Amino acid sequence: MNAQLLLKLVALGILACVPLTGESFYTELIAKTLVLAIFAMSLDLLVGFTGLVSFGHAAYFGVAAYAVAQLSPKYEAASLWFVLPASVGLSALVALFVGLFVLRTKGIYFIMVTLAFAQLAFFVFHDTPLGGGSDGIYLNVKPTAEIAGWVPFDLDNQQHLYYFILAMLVAVYAFLSRILQSPFGRVLVGIKSNEHRMQSMGYMTFRYKLAAFALAGGLGGIAGFLYAVVFGFVTPELLSWHQSGNVLLMVILGGMGNLVGAIAGAFLFTGMQEVFATWTKHWQLVMGSVIVAAVLFLPGGLAAIPGRIKRSLQGGGSNE
Amino acid sequence: MTTTFKHIRNIALATAFAAAGLTSAQAADKVKVGFMLPYTGTYASLGNAITNGFKQYVAENGGKLGGREIEYYTVDDESDPAKATENANKLVKRDKVDLLVGTVHSGVALAMAKVARENKTLLIVPNAGADEITGPLCAPNVFRSSFSAWQPSYAMGEVMAKKGIKKVVTVTWKYSFGLQSVEGFKEAFSKAGGKVEKDMTLPFPNVEFQPFLTEIASIKPDAVFVFFAGAGAAKFVKDYAAAGLNKTIPLYGPGFLTDGNLDAMGDAGKGVQTTLHYADSLDNPKDKSFRLAYVKAYKQQPDVYAVQGYDAAQLYQAGLAAAGGDASKQDVVIKGMEAAKIDSPRGAFTLSKAHNPVQDIYLREVQGGQNKVISTAVKSLADPARGCKL
Amino acid sequence: MDFASFLIQTLNSLQYGLLLFLVASGLTLVFGIMGIINLAHGSFYMIGAYLAFVLASATGSLFMAILLGIPLALIFGAFLEWALFAHLYKRDHLEQVLLTFGLILIFEELRSLLVGDEVHGVDIPAMFSGSIQLSEVLSYPVYRLVISGVCIVLAVALYFVIQRTRLGMMIRAGNHDRTMVEALGININMIYRVVFALGVALAALAGMLASPISSVFPNMGSHVLIISFVIVVIGGIGSVWGALAAALIVGFADTFGKVLLPELSGMVVYIVMAGVLLWRPEGIFKKG
Numbered sequence: 002m003n004a005q006l007l008l009k010l011v012a013l014g015i016l017a018c019v020p021l022t023g024e025s026f027y028t029e030l031i032a033k034t035l036v037l038a039i040f041a042m043s044l045d046l047l048v049g050f051t052g053l054v055s056f057g058h059a060a061y062f063g064v065a066a067y068a069v070a071q072l073s074p075k076y077e078a079a080s081l082w083f084v085l086p087a088s089v090g091l092s093a094l095v096a097l098f099v100g101l102f103v104l105r106t107k108g109i110y111f112i113m114v115t116l117a118f119a120q121l122a123f124f125v126f127h128d129t130p131l132g133g134g135s136d137g138i139y140l141n142v143k144p145t146a147e148i149a150g151w152v153p154f155d156l157d158n159q160q161h162l163y164y165f166i167l168a169m170l171v172a173v174y175a176f177l178s179r180i181l182q183s184p185f186g187r188v189l190v191g192i193k194s195n196e197h198r199m200q201s202m203g204y205m206t207f208r209y210k211l212a213a214f215a216l217a218g219g220l221g222g223i224a225g226f227l228y229a230v231v232f233g234f235v236t237p238e239l240l241s242w243h244q245s246g247n248v249l250l251m252v253i254l255g256g257m258g259n260l261v262g263a264i265a266g267a268f269l270f271t272g273m274q275e276v277f278a279t280w281t282k283h284w285q286l287v288m289g290s291v292i293v294a295a296v297l298f299l300p301g302g303l304a305a306i307p308g309r310i311k312r313s314l315q316g317g318g319s320n321e
Numbered sequence: 322m323t324t325t326f327k328h329i330r331n332i333a334l335a336t337a338f339a340a341a342g343l344t345s346a347q348a349a350d351k352v353k354v355g356f357m358l359p360y361t362g363t364y365a366s367l368g369n370a371i372t373n374g375f376k377q378y379v380a381e382n383g384g385k386l387g388g389r390e391i392e393y394y395t396v397d398d399e400s401d402p403a404k405a406t407e408n409a410n411k412l413v414k415r416d417k418v419d420l421l422v423g424t425v426h427s428g429v430a431l432a433m434a435k436v437a438r439e440n441k442t443l444l445i446v447p448n449a450g451a452d453e454i455t456g457p458l459c460a461p462n463v464f465r466s467s468f469s470a471w472q473p474s475y476a477m478g479e480v481m482a483k484k485g486i487k488k489v490v491t492v493t494w495k496y497s498f499g500l501q502s503v504e505g506f507k508e509a510f511s512k513a514g515g516k517v518e519k520d521m522t523l524p525f526p527n528v529e530f531q532p533f534l535t536e537i538a539s540i541k542p543d544a545v546f547v548f549f550a551g552a553g554a555a556k557f558v559k560d561y562a563a564a565g566l567n568k569t570i571p572l573y574g575p576g577f578l579t580d581g582n583l584d585a586m587g588d589a590g591k592g593v594q595t596t597l598h599y600a601d602s603l604d605n606p607k608d609k610s611f612r613l614a615y616v617k618a619y620k621q622q623p624d625v626y627a628v629q630g631y632d633a634a635q636l637y638q639a640g641l642a643a644a645g646g647d648a649s650k651q652d653v654v655i656k657g658m659e660a661a662k663i664d665s666p667r668g669a670f671t672l673s674k675a676h677n678p679v680q681d682i683y684l685r686e687v688q689g690g691q692n693k694v695i696s697t698a699v700k701s702l703a704d705p706a707r708g709c710k711l
Numbered sequence: 712m713d714f715a716s717f718l719i720q721t722l723n724s725l726q727y728g729l730l731l732f733l734v735a736s737g738l739t740l741v742f743g744i745m746g747i748i749n750l751a752h753g754s755f756y757m758i759g760a761y762l763a764f765v766l767a768s769a770t771g772s773l774f775m776a777i778l779l780g781i782p783l784a785l786i787f788g789a790f791l792e793w794a795l796f797a798h799l800y801k802r803d804h805l806e807q808v809l810l811t812f813g814l815i816l817i818f819e820e821l822r823s824l825l826v827g828d829e830v831h832g833v834d835i836p837a838m839f840s841g842s843i844q845l846s847e848v849l850s851y852p853v854y855r856l857v858i859s860g861v862c863i864v865l866a867v868a869l870y871f872v873i874q875r876t877r878l879g880m881m882i883r884a885g886n887h888d889r890t891m892v893e894a895l896g897i898n899i900n901m902i903y904r905v906v907f908a909l910g911v912a913l914a915a916l917a918g919m920l921a922s923p924i925s926s927v928f929p930n931m932g933s934h935v936l937i938i939s940f941v942i943v944v945i946g947g948i949g950s951v952w953g954a955l956a957a958a959l960i961v962g963f964a965d966t967f968g969k970v971l972l973p974e975l976s977g978m979v980v981y982i983v984m985a986g987v988l989l990w991r992p993e994g995i996f997k998k999g
Contacts, residue, residue, distance in 0.1 A: 026414035105992040113940040124977030136428030238403035286820035292813030538849030539716040552830030565850035
């Protein structure tokens with residue numbers, strides 16, 4: 002067993018102990034962070050591995066969250082085994098559709114166009130009967146995991162919900178790691194480093210990018226689904242460009258192209274938010290300054306720090 | 322043995338959390354009141370007025386409610402529905418307050434009502450008018466000291482129909498407070514034979530009204546019913562006058578259109594008639610003493626929001642007193658609140674079965690920089706509480 | 712809709728579109744010439760509006776506020792370029808997005824600390840506060856016509872600067888090939904600074920002009936920012952004329968959308984953008 006794997010298992014063990022403290026407020030906070038970590042990993046597939054800087058990823062998060070709220074009957078529980086795949090599938094479909102448009106563009110255009118489509122989705126839920134206007138809608142009853150009378154776990158129970166989220170996090174992590182090892186994943190990484198070369202090698206890069214875009218949308222949908230279940234309330238703000246910016250921030254804080262980094266980024270982001278908010282009501286000023294300073298002085302994100310320390314310890318940092 | 326162990330464990334836990342700054346250690350003997358109100362953003366002044374009003378009553382009552390000292394916990398809800406559940410949980414789950422007070426924004430208040438229902442925390446809504454709070458989402462532990470969106474608007478529908486107005490255009494922000502206000506108005510207005518030509522909406526808090534004004538001019542209705550509040554309301558009234566529409570088509574709406582905005586409107590507001598459960602020139606001794614004390618304490622004039630905060634404290638006082646100051650006897654507290662007759666600056670009111678005030682709605686007109694009472698539009702108007710099973 | 716209303720809505724569309732052009736022209740120049748994506752551009756609009764509010768309350772006149780505000784905005788823009796953006800030219804777009812996202816948070820909080828979170832109105836200068844009677848019930852505020860007039864004058868001036876002056880020549884050259892400009896011995900850093908400051912000033916001016924009609928409120932820049940992105944996407948990056956055409960398209964789509972398709976009003980401009988993307992992914996006016 003290598004050291005890295007051991008470290009991951011220890012971290013998982015610590016996370017698994019959180020609900021045992023009985024502090025329901027903090028359990029919920031960590032649960033939210035885990036949801037954001039799934040969200041950040043899904044975006045990392047695009048930004049970190051495929052080189053597609055999507056600035057509208059909150060749209061897929063929000064579509065799935067709204068799907069749960071709308072697919073559930075008003076005062077009864079929907080079946081988890083129906084609403085989970087349905088809402089995640091819907092997110093992936095929307096991403097597939099949007100991808101057909103946005104992947105025709107590159108660079109700055111891509112950033113702006115993904116943002117604009119997310120804004121379009123925002124207005125769909127804000128202005129049409131599909132959403133509940135700017136006030137949002139409730140998920141009054143959480144989905145039930147019942148299968149023919151047998152209830153393996155109960156999402157209304159905070160501990161069960163927490164472990165369900167943790168299990169989803171591990172599943173998404175394992176799935177993405179597997180994908181990235183596969184030939185498909187290698188093509189994506191190849192597109193990031195040099196798309197023209199991949200094209201000249203005969204790969205239809207558009208299709209690969211589209212598949213990645215839809216996949217990331219679907220995985221982001223898992224996060225959106227969980228968010229709606231945890232908080233029981235969805236608003237158009239979930240699709241706002243600030244959310245897209247925040248998740249991008251998590252990915253970058255943790256260092257792009259690194260799934261564990263994305264998870265760490267989510268924890269760092271919520272941690273900063275909570276800590277700064279207790280210091281001052283103008284916490285965004287501190288947050289903004291940290292971001293600006295990080296870009297100016299810390300290219301490569303948090304994940305680059307160990308490498309930097311190692312290099313400076315070896316005295317070899319000067320001629321990189 | 323086990324008790325000692327538990328005791329030691331509790332001390333250890335408490336020390337750990339106190340050291341980490343997670344819980345405040347003292348306060349075991351005080352009643353915990355949590356304010357979740359907007360202290361930043363568009364509604365910041367409303368949040369402050371509600372807080373001031375609440376604290377004023379507590380001060381008048383010797384710094385206590387139901388004979389118990391009060392410890393305040395405060396969370397700024399930023400009027401952001403996306404953070405509402407989390408913010409409410411901070412007060413309910415982290416600080417474990419006995420009473421939750423909030424808030425202004427209807428969307429945020431709905432999320433709070435949900436948290437309160439799930440955790441059985443007592444909630445008093447000191448402003449937000451969303452009909453659902455005392456309608457389909459009503460609950461034994463959820464109260465409101467303000468109004469439902471339906472109330473002032475329904476009254477306005479009756480008033481306008483009585484004036485012989487037949488053809489109306491409505492304009493509002495597309496959020497539940499605005500839409501429900503328009504619904505309430507239409508209910509009374511259509512029942513009396515009036516006709517709504519067109520409903521126009523724009524996203525909150527957009528204030529570019531020009532295309533709508535042009536549209537109103539081309540429809541030429543007898544009158545316009547609008548719901549706006551705060552700075553957007555001032556802007557609408559000014560733009561309406563700048564477009565020359567106020568000369569031919571009178572403007573009506575719920576009182577939020579002109580409350581707290583009269584300075585910003587200037588002459589444009591003159592003669593606008595609105596309906597609300599409070600006004601500037603009410604002739605009752607309670608209001609006079611309330612206003613004097615408020616001005617003395619906060620160096621500014623109170624408004625309807627301060628009244629609602631004040632009455633929230635009165636309401637809780639009634640409940641706590643009934644339970645002899647024991648906040649943990651929640652069902653007794655609730656009984657006490659339900660039975661209370663609140664001596665409010667707006668005029669005395671009681672609560673409906675759904676826990677919404679049954680109150681007089683006044684017709685007011687803007688005169689000399691004040692919302693002057695013209696008449697009582699509807700006496701003891703109760704919200705229909707549709708969908709409430711209490 | 713009768714003909715008079717149609718004409719008035721056309722005036723409304725023109726005025727809105729021209730104002731958007733002021734914001735978007737700076738954005739598209741900074742994109743095109745410096746290759747920088749600047750999310751904080753909407754904040755300059757917000758800063759302009761708050762400057763107008765603060766200076767107009769201090770001096771008692773919106774004129775004075777604008778006269779003082781423009782040089783302040785230019786200096787502020789030059790300073791930002793020197794302090795922050797100059798370090799971003801060689802970074803990738805992602806880092807530009809991040810830094811400018813951080814800037815939005817900083818600008819909004821500074822605004823909150825310095826001016827507060829209240830919504831403020833700004834008075835229309837007395838000489839423009841009248842209205843012109845257009846139909847029996849409706850009059851059109853003179854100030855809106857003034858805004859359109861100022862924007863048209865600025866658009867012509869911008870055309871003149873870009874087509875006829877040495878600075879404009881360098882800007883056009885820089886837009887096509889920055890290495891060539893450097894090879895010609897032109898100080899590219901100076902051009903960048905001037906263009907950036909100009910972009911900031913144009914956005915701030917738009918905010919100042921709009922302050923009496925839109926009010927001054929927190930986060931007022933974010934909607935303008937995203938609409939400006941849409942305009943740049945439709946018009947083509949770096950094309951000032953594309954931005955003008957696209958801004959007018961958006962102005963018309965938005966105004967008439969509000970009246971004719973109120974349910975879809977928020978979406979109309981994005982649907983237009985999606986259509987343009989299908990037709991010409993690089994924008995209407997992108998050459999080559």
